[in-house]
Amino acid sequence: MSGGDSQLWEVFVRPRRGLSHVHVGSLHAPDAQVALHHARDVYTRRQEGVSIWVVPAAAISASSPDEKDAFFDPAADKVYRHPTFYHVPEGAGHL
Amino acid sequence: MGTPGCNTWMVYGNDFGTDQSLLDQVADAERALAEAAGRDTPRAALDMDEAASQAYFDAIVAAEQKIEPRDWMPEAYRKSLVRQIAQHAHSEIIGMQPEGNWISRAPSLKRKAILLAKVQDEAGHGLYLYAAAETLGISRDELVDMLLDGRQKYSSIFNYPTLTWADVGAIGWLVDGAAIVNQVPLCRCSYGPYARAMIRICKEESFHQRQGYEILHTLAHGTPEQHAMAQDSVDRWWYPSLAMFGPPDSDSTHSEQSMAWKIKRFSNDDLRQRFVDMCVQQAGVLGLTIPDPDLRWNEERGAYDYTQPDYDELMQVIKGNGPCNRARMANRRAAHAEGAWVREAAEAHAGKQRDLEPVS
Numbered sequence: 001m002s003g004g005d006s007q008l009w010e011v012f013v014r015p016r017r018g019l020s021h022v023h024v025g026s027l028h029a030p031d032a033q034v035a036l037h038h039a040r041d042v043y044t045r046r047q048e049g050v051s052i053w054v055v056p057a058a059a060i061s062a063s064s065p066d067e068k069d070a071f072f073d074p075a076a077d078k079v080y081r082h083p084t085f086y087h088v089p090e091g092a093g094h095l
Numbered sequence: 096m097g098t099p100g101c102n103t104w105m106v107y108g109n110d111f112g113t114d115q116s117l118l119d120q121v122a123d124a125e126r127a128l129a130e131a132a133g134r135d136t137p138r139a140a141l142d143m144d145e146a147a148s149q150a151y152f153d154a155i156v157a158a159e160q161k162i163e164p165r166d167w168m169p170e171a172y173r174k175s176l177v178r179q180i181a182q183h184a185h186s187e188i189i190g191m192q193p194e195g196n197w198i199s200r201a202p203s204l205k206r207k208a209i210l211l212a213k214v215q216d217e218a219g220h221g222l223y224l225y226a227a228a229e230t231l232g233i234s235r236d237e238l239v240d241m242l243l244d245g246r247q248k249y250s251s252i253f254n255y256p257t258l259t260w261a262d263v264g265a266i267g268w269l270v271d272g273a274a275i276v277n278q279v280p281l282c283r284c285s286y287g288p289y290a291r292a293m294i295r296i297c298k299e300e301s302f303h304q305r306q307g308y309e310i311l312h313t314l315a316h317g318t319p320e321q322h323a324m325a326q327d328s329v330d331r332w333w334y335p336s337l338a339m340f341g342p343p344d345s346d347s348t349h350s351e352q353s354m355a356w357k358i359k360r361f362s363n364d365d366l367r368q369r370f371v372d373m374c375v376q377q378a379g380v381l382g383l384t385i386p387d388p389d390l391r392w393n394e395e396r397g398a399y400d401y402t403q404p405d406y407d408e409l410m411q412v413i414k415g416n417g418p419c420n421r422a423r424m425a426n427r428r429a430a431h432a433e434g435a436w437v438r439e440a441a442e443a444h445a446g447k448q449r450d451l452e453p454v455s
Contacts, residue, residue, distance in 0.1 A: 006438070006441070006442060008229075025223060025226050025292075026229070027222065028235055030438075030442045030444070030445035031441070031445035031448060031449075034441055034445075041215075041219070042222050042223070045212075045215070045216065045219060062165075064165070069138065
């Protein structure tokens with residue numbers, strides 16, 4: 001039929017100046033230029049963005065959800081990374 | 096209890112007010128999604144066997160959290176979602192045809208521009224949904240193949256013809272209206288990518304329904320001939336629209352399991368009732384009549400009694416014997432075949448560009 005799936009791209013849109021690009025979905029396209037055009041037509045028909053990134057899905061390396069707990073474990077026992085860990089002495093301002 | 100024309104409390108529970116607009120309901124679902132993301136369901140162990148995985152899956156669903164693509168899920172859940180999301184995507188794509196039929200004959204430039212934008216939205220909705228289905232491990236090519244060779248279905252409603260301009264209005268009001276009643280609860284579906292796609296789609300569907308309603312309102316308040324044309328289209332689309340909610344609960348094959356998995360939230364009959372109750376009041380404003388002599392308010396039930404659609408006809412249309420099944424599929428296959436050279440040329444161009452890139 002269509003002669004093989006064309007490449008899968010992940011689409012990120014910056015909604016407005018001052019906000020970061022956010023993942024909005026994916027699409028198929030043969031190259032980056034076509035992917036950008038498709039992304040504009042599929043994901044920004046109502047002025048949802050001022051800037052688009054497209055990234056080949058194959059280029060994304062992801063952590064595994066199955067190893068989520070072990071992977072993020074090093075952060076779990078370091079409560080001293082949060083400011084609320086510390087006792088602020090009475091009378092100390094601007095802390 | 097409910098007042099005539101308003102029984103949303105029955106269908107949506109307490110978190111949906113009785114007078115909420117569609118967009119409010121979608122916004123509520125979006126908030127619920129964000130809240131669900133804030134909860135965490137702890138895993139029993141790192142290495143889970145099948146039974147433990149199933150228990151974890153059940154716990155996530157019970158906690159109203161979302162199942163995400165790389166999570167363990169029962170094979171039947173995956174299959175059921177692929178079937179439902181694909182059918183939904185195919186419906187959006189085939190659904191471009193009945194309305195596309197009127198783009199060249201829209202009565203004004205304004206109506207033509209609006210209709211073009213709407214048909215383009217349908218294509219976009221199809222693509223959001225194909226992307227959601229692909230997260231379940233099926234390829235786009237497989238999905239397209241299954242539509243083209245008839246292994247997967249699309250909504251039976253699109254096998255009815257659009258005979259007059261008023262039909263474009265009736266599709267917006269009744270067909271998109273029925274689709275919205277079906278789809279708003281899907282914004283709370285347990286599968287994350289489907290729920291997120293539905294939130295996006297429902298926000299856009301609101302424009303579709305309103306533009307249809309405006310077309311009918313304009314015709315219904317125009318010349319006697321225009322009024323008659325509007326009434327004729329409502330007469331023809333009413334029962335097929337009721338049939339969009341699927342067979343009655345007693346005959347529905349997929350419903351119970353889908354409800355348990357929180358893919359589906361309400362039964363076919365509950366959603367159909369909500370649609371009828373909504374339409375009666377809207378038809379009054381239009382000055383058009385719903386073609387059902389037995390339609391009347393039932394004080395006891397707090398809902399309208401109405402005549403069921405012809406489910407034998409629905410089965411016939413699903414089997415391929417509706418007025419337009421063959422034409423719709425022939426058009427779809429032709430469009431796909433005629434676009435093949437464009438896809439091939441784009442691939443060839445991309446390949447050449449890659450070859451030309453300097454090696455760094």
